[in-house]
Amino acid sequence: MFNQGLSLDQAPPISVPFRFFLSAPIFGVLISLIFLFSPFSQTSNQFHYVSIGIVHLFTLGILSMIIFGAMQQMMPVLAGAVIKKSKLFANIVHSSLVLGTLGLSFSFIFELKWLLHIGVLFLAIAFFTFFIVSIKLLFNVKYLTSTVKAMRLFALAGLITFILGLFLATSHITSNLNEKYLVFVNTHILFGLLGFAFLLIMGVSFQVIPMFYVALDFPKFIQHKLPIILFITLFISFFFFYFEINFLFLKLIFVVMILSFAYFALKSLNNRKRPVFDVTLWYWKFSLICLIISMIIWMFDIFESNYILAIIFAFGFLYSLLQGMVYKIIPFLSWFHLNSKGYFKIPTIREFIEEKYIKVHFFLHFFSILFFLISYYENKFVYIAGILFLFSNILFLINAIVAIKKYTNISKTDPMDFSSFK
Structure with a gap:
């Protein structure tokens, strides 16, 4: 499955991807607040500055944030492309991406052009740093998988x-x-x-x-x-x-x-070799169904406005799938790093985050999307959608923090101390 065996020599410190994963739902909270405190006529109009700001809070603050975090883990492990000085690299990319996203997005939302200058500067640092290094590493990989x-x-x-x-x-x-x-x-x-x-x-x-x-x-x-x-x-x-x-x-x-x-x-x-229940499959399947629906809407231009297409593709397809991936990656990395350090008594991958809370998050996310879609016809429902999306992102953040806290607490103990796992 992997080009080389998994090892801590290849993987970056666990703090590298985690800072990106923890930042994404915070931007989700910001998006929900803008939906709650801005007129629907602005948030649903693709040409309005508020809508453009929301789009970039999502594409930069959530989409790029999770992708950049995951890629710094996947490049060494799946491609054997190791990033030198991974902590420094992550610090530069993460801090620049956060500042750049806030600057660019708020420059549109509040119509402050000076913020756009700041946003562009920091985003240039984040994206050029990330992609120049990534392209150099990936195009030097000898063993090419799909x-x-x-x-x-x-x-x-x-x-x-x-x-x-x-x-x-x-x-x-x-x-x-x-x-x-x-x-x-x-x-x-x-x-x-x-x-x-x-x-x-x-x-x-x-x-x-x-x-x-x-x-x-x-x-x-x-x-x-x-x-x-x-x-x-x-x-x-x-x-x-x-x-x-x-x-x-x-x-x-x-x-x-x-x-x-x-x-x-x-x-x-749907044809797994070991059909064991896994709540993250809900995210994957819902995501793929949303992808299919969004392609049908796009192909036939079913709606005059692109609002419904944007909600289904961005929140339904992209965010659902990314959440499902994060719920797999964080527990796996926590288990992998502890196991590699010699800990014997550690939670299983599925025990780092309780499934019942992942289920609650899924339903909050699902119904937030449903009410965002209903609000196209009855604008007042956008407030219900915004509140559900707010709680969905807060729970996403809490679930991630709980898993990371379990990892942190165990990593502070002696690997041979069997009381470390309670």
């Missing part, structure tokens, strides 16, 4: 996404929104969601689903051909936007590729 290949494409797509975003931010700073501005906006969105986010999720799924759930492997074509075809199609899309060519055919290609992945992912999860 996951490593997808990681390479993810890193390139992420860098392109940021460069496009940097161009757009500079356009706002200089108030120079030329006639091709929307071309770069659409390309930025497409590379961000289908390149940066989806490519990595797809690539990691090739190893994570069979490993964590003892499930079927994906077909070889899906593993080795689909990511590169998707990446090439993303490049072609820019020319469709630039020369104003009808996008319908290209959209169909995207939808077919994404639905193919969703189908085989669900097939793998």
Whole structure:
């Protein structure tokens, strides 16, 4: 399953990914507060500055935060690409990402252009540091699995996404929104969601689903051909936007590729070799169902507004799946690091976070999405959605802290002290 055996020499200190995972739900709390204290006409309008701010709180503060944290763990373990001075690297990327996300997002929400300067500066530090190092390491990997290949494409797509975003931010700073501005906006969105986010999720799924759930492997074509075809199609899309060519055919290609992945992912999860109950499967399956629904909505332009599509794709697909992954990664890393240090009496992976609280979180998350969707028709329900989303993120944070606290308490004891686990 892994290129090399798991070892603490390869894996970064456990504090490296954990700081990113703990930060994500805090940005979720901020998003919920903006939904609660801003008019629905602003939060649901994709062109309004408040909506743009929310989008970037999610894509930078939640999506990028979890991905950056997970990648610093997965690159050494899944690809054998070890980050030197991993603590320094994490400190630079994490602090810059937090400050940059707050600066850029609040510059739109409160319409303060000076914050945009600060946001762009820190995001440039975070993204260039992360992607330059990642690209260098990943393209030096000798043993290429389907996951490593997808990681390479993810890193390139992420860098392109940021460069496009940097161009757009500079356009706002200089108030120079030329006639091709929307071309770069659409390309930025497409590379961000289908390149940066989806490519990595797809690539990691090739190893994570069979490993964590003892499930079927994906077909070889899906593993080795689909990511590169998707990446090439993303490049072609820019020319469709630039020369104003009808996008319908290209959209169909995207939808077919994404639905193919969703189908085989669900097939793998539904045909596990050891069908033991695992609450994180709820997150994965719900996420993939939301992905399918969002692709149907996108393909046929079912709704005049993109609000419903955004909620289902961002909160339903992306955030659900990322939460499910974090609920697997934190307990696994806690167990792995303690086991590697010689502790004998430690919780099992499933004992670091009580399943009943993960279930409660799932239902809070599910119903928050449901009420966000209902609010499209009855705007007042956005307040129920906002409150549910608030409590969902608070519980997500608490669950993560509980697991990390268990790890911390045990790691402070003598490995041979059998009273360390109570």
